[in-house]
Amino acid sequence: MSKQFAVIGHPIEQSRSPELHQAFAQKTGVELSYTKRLAPLDGFEASMKAFFAAGGAGMNVTIPFKEQAFAECHVLTERAQIAKAVNTLWMQDGQLYGDNTDGQGLVDAIQALDWILENTSILIIGAGGATRGVIYPLVQAGVRNIVIANRTLARAEQLVADLREKVPEASLAAISLNDLKGNFDLVINATSASLSGDALILPENLHFKYAYEMAYGKPSSFLDQAKSRGIPTSEGYGMLVGQAIEAFYIWNGLKPSLKDFL
Ligand code: ATR
Numbered sequence: 001m002s003k004q005f006a007v008i009g010h011p012i013e014q015s016r017s018p019e020l021h022q023a024f025a026q027k028t029g030v031e032l033s034y035t036k037r038l039a040p041l042d043g044f045e046a047s048m049k050a051f052f053a054a055g056g057a058g059m060n061v062t063i064p065f066k067e068q069a070f071a072e073c074h075v076l077t078e079r080a081q082i083a084k085a086v087n088t089l090w091m092q093d094g095q096l097y098g099d100n101t102d103g104q105g106l107v108d109a110i111q112a113l114d115w116i117l118e119n120t121s122i123l124i125i126g127a128g129g130a131t132r133g134v135i136y137p138l139v140q141a142g143v144r145n146i147v148i149a150n151r152t153l154a155r156a157e158q159l160v161a162d163l164r165e166k167v168p169e170a171s172l173a174a175i176s177l178n179d180l181k182g183n184f185d186l187v188i189n190a191t192s193a194s195l196s197g198d199a200l201i202l203p204e205n206l207h208f209k210y211a212y213e214m215a216y217g218k219p220s221s222f223l224d225q226a227k228s229r230g231i232p233t234s235e236g237y238g239m240l241v242g243q244a245i246e247a248f249y250i251w252n253g254l255k256p257s258l259k260d261f262l
Contacts, residue, residue: 002031005251006051008044009062012036017060020244023261028254032057044068048089058090058251060244066100066129073098082166083133088247099250102130103137105243106188106214111141112242112258113234115186115210118142123184123208125149125177125200125222126191127156130214132163134190139167146170147184151177151191184208187226194220202226214239238262 007017013036021034037059039047044065051059061069066085070076073086074095080086086098110117120143124131127150135146150156156174164172180203187208193200194213199221211226216236223233241261249255 002033003057003251004055005032005034005058005060006037006056007034007060007062008037008039008048008051008065010039010041010064012038012062015062016240017062017244020241020261021248024245024248024254024256027256027260028252030252030254032252039065045072048072052089052091052096056091058088058247060247061087061089069098072096079103079136082136082163083129085129085133087243088250090251099247100133101243101246101250102239103134104246105241106134106212106239107137107141108242108245108258109234109236109238110186110212112238112262113210113232115232117186119144120185121145121147121183122186122188123147123149123180123182123206124188124190125180126189127152127159127174128190128192130190130192132159134188135163135172136167139170144170147173147175147182149175149177149180181205182207186210186212188212188214189220189222190214194218194222200225212236216240 007015015036018034025032066087069086075097077099080098080100083100086100088099088101090097122143127148148156153176160172160174194215202225211231211233213220213223214236226233242258245256
């Protein structure tokens, strides 16, 4: 029987993971099945355990269960420990393992665009789980200065205080969204503003060379403003593919090329 995988979430209908993993499988010659699994909001643990008890090989976790998945794991990778969230699960010797591939997926997507990360200064807008998950992989990829701007300044300050000692190679700072200014190589929008249709205003004295929007398939005032300045932009589809490739690699030991799936 082929290896069984699934993505678990609530809702789950929108997930692109099954089609991505099937495409990777076809490209690499791996045999697998990959299904969507809707868990009730209070039923993540039971549904996840039933999947592995029935012989499931690996599971992706999406909103709103990534923090619960983190809490269930016996063994966590370093990047999952820092993210405090897990999007990739598997069983090994009866132990539940957890990793978080979102941040590396973002790094892979940015590198596939041929945008440089080494020795750069970047601005991340937003201080939620999406931001937390990407700091460590960005620093590992060579980013040396990260400013986190958030509507609620205290949340950005908390994140910086939490992560500073985990990434001693980089300087981290928190600012209020009202104080956006300065020069950056790259600006990443990690807020949920585009998802809820809200606008983000980028002031004239904020200068940057590249703009990455983590959301995809939604109108983004953030990207519109960058485009109107003639700056290269990307929405988050590459990050989605990137995190899926990293999960596929953990489970199957083969790494399809991101550029083949963009
Ligand atoms: P996620 O896990 O996707 O990061 P989250 O933890 O709910 O989701 O965080 C959402 C982020 O988007 C937060 O940084 C939030 O700012 P606050 O901490 O001030 O709430 C930010 N955000 C959401 N809507 C926004 C808007 N309209 N303008 C600016 N920031 C917004």
